[in-house]
Amino acid sequence: MKIAHGLPENFNPESYDALVVGAGYAGAVCARRLAEACNFRIAIVERRDHIAGNAYDYEDEAGILVHKYGPHIYHTYNDRVHSFLSRFTEWTDYQHKVLANIHGTLMPVPFNHQSLKLAFGEEKGEHLYRKLVATFGQDKKVPILELREKNDPELAEVADYVYENVFLHYTMKQWGKTPDQIDPAVMGRVPVFVGDDDRYFPQAPHQGMPKDGYTKLFEKMLDHDLIDVFLDVDVRDLMELTETSVKVCGKPYGGEVIYTGALDELFGFDRGALPYRTVDMVFETLPEDQFQPVGTVNYTVSENFTRITEFKNMTGQVVPGKTTIMREYSRTYLPGVGETPYYVINEPENIALYRSYVERVSKLVNFHPVGRLAEYRYYDMDGVTASALELSDEIIAHH
Ligand code: FAD
Ligand code: UDP
Numbered sequence: 509m510k511i512a513h514g515l516p517e518n519f520n521p522e523s524y525d526a527l528v529v530g531a532g533y534a535g536a537v538c539a540r541r542l543a544e545a546c547n548f549r550i551a552i553v554e555r556r557d558h559i560a561g562n563a564y565d566y567e568d569e570a571g572i573l574v575h576k577y578g579p580h581i582y583h584t585y586n587d588r589v590h591s592f593l594s595r596f597t598e599w600t601d602y603q604h605k606v607l608a609n610i611h612g613t614l615m616p617v618p619f620n621h622q623s624l625k626l627a628f629g630e631e632k633g634e635h636l637y638r639k640l641v642a643t644f645g646q647d648k649k650v651p652i653l654e655l656r657e658k659n660d661p662e663l664a665e666v667a668d669y670v671y672e673n674v675f676l677h678y679t680m681k682q683w684g685k686t687p688d689q690i691d692p693a694v695m696g697r698v699p700v701f702v703g704d705d706d707r708y709f710p711q712a713p714h715q716g717m718p719k720d721g722y723t724k725l726f727e728k729m730l731d732h733d734l735i736d737v738f739l740d741v742d743v744r745d746l747m748e749l750t751e752t753s754v755k756v757c758g759k760p761y762g763g764e765v766i767y768t769g770a771l772d773e774l775f776g777f778d779r780g781a782l783p784y785r786t787v788d789m790v791f792e793t794l795p796e797d798q799f800q801p802v803g804t805v806n807y808t809v810s811e812n813f814t815r816i817t818e819f820k821n822m823t824g825q826v827v828p829g830k831t832t833i834m835r836e837y838s839r840t841y842l843p844g845v846g847e848t849p850y851y852v853i854n855e856p857e858n859i860a861l862y863r864s865y866v867e868r869v870s871k872l873v874n875f876h877p878v879g880r881l882a883e884y885r886y887y888d889m890d891g892v893t894a895s896a897l898e899l900s901d902e903i904i905a906h907h
């Protein structure tokens with residue numbers, strides 16, 4: 509692998525079999541697979557000054573490994589994804605735990621047996637728990653919206669409590685909308701858990717953190733003789749799409765183009781901008797060993813930030829006398845001014861707009877949109893990796 513900042517003056521796209529736009533999961537996974545399986549020479553262009561996309565981590569001034577674009581916790585049910593990524597890292601046995609700060613009491617989220625007892629008192633909490641077990645079964649995940657539909661006054665009481673104290677205010681802060689106004693799948697990510705497991709991802713067979721961090725994982729994934737990475741390069745300065753071809757540096761390009769940026773940007777938002785939520789991440793280093801008991805505390809009824817992450821609690825890094833925390837403030841994303849589009853807003857009119865952009869590239873047989881931005885989807889890291897593995901399977905089969 510060669511990493512350069514900017515493109516060399518004599519950059520010749522024709523000397524590469526594929527151009528990959530973006531050095532996050534989607535781009536890096538495709539680059540590695542096409543280099544290995546097809547012996548393709550790959551040029552990756554990335555407009556940031558680093559690899560790893562939104563999973564990028566680095567040591568801050570206090571020497572603490574932090575995640576620049578929000579806390580990233582790896583978990584997957586997908587064995588193929590796990591064995592592919594495990595080629596480039598070992599994993600710690602970190603199991604993510606989240607507590608909700610509800611009027612000063614810290615309760616496990618997903619809401620579970622312990623949370624019920626904290627919320628309703630020992631006796632009533634136990635009674636309600638038994639009823640949940642009798643209704644849904646032990647160790648079952650129940651989406652809050654499903655719980656609300658049950659026609660039982662006691663279960664309705666649980667549903668109302670969880671809705672009001674866990675979901676309503678947090679969701680208003682995160683999305684600017686009530687839980688009923690957003691895609692049910694979003695809150696379905698955090699179901700009530702009828703059991704004692706207090707992990708955020710109960711039952712995910714593979715979870716942990718990359719032993720040396722995400723950026724190191726990417727360095728290994730991109731470490732291949734046929735892969736060149738060019739940082740600080742915005743592809744819009746060299747690529748142009750026409751109805752029938754992809755032009756790179758002014759000439760039709762015959763290689764494969766893997767595009768992991770946003771599609772509306774590529775067309776100058778000419779049919780309108782795809783809506784997103786962005787997040788202001790505010791970091792602070794404190795002169796203490798530990799600030800909070802777990803990796804993430806969600807502020808579900810108070811404050812105007814959504815959550816506080818303490819990185820040492822996730823990475824297991826030992827740095828005595830100091831710790832770095834980060835607060836997240838979610839807000840509307842403003843297109844075209846350099847903000848980071850973090851969360852897609854899955855609503856029918858946005859999907860229709862997205863499809864109208866996809867239609868314009870669908871005839872370009874060598875242009876492949878993939879990833880959280882290019883597919884306009886709320887993917888976790890494993891979902892993006894799976895999508896990139898599938899796309900590379902198709903390209904490999906074709907060559
Ligand atoms: P990205 O990582 O965004 O990579 C795309 C890259 O393309 C970027 O580096 C961008 O700079 C580059 N690019 C875009 N346009 C251009 C252009 N014109 N020219 C050149 N380069 C360009 N997932 C989990 O599994 N667990 C978590 O705990 C988790 N936490 C998250 C927390 C937050 C706050 C957010 C926002 C996401 C979280 N995710 C998590 C999701 C995870 O970040 C994504 O699934 C993953 O990073 C997506 O990879 P990607 O390659 O599709 O996109
Ligand atoms: N959510 C909530 N309260 C919580 C946790 C989650 O209301 O304590 C809702 C909220 O709408 C959030 C969604 O569930 O956006 C998904 O949560 P998740 O933790 O998966 O979000 P992410 O880590 O992707 O930001």
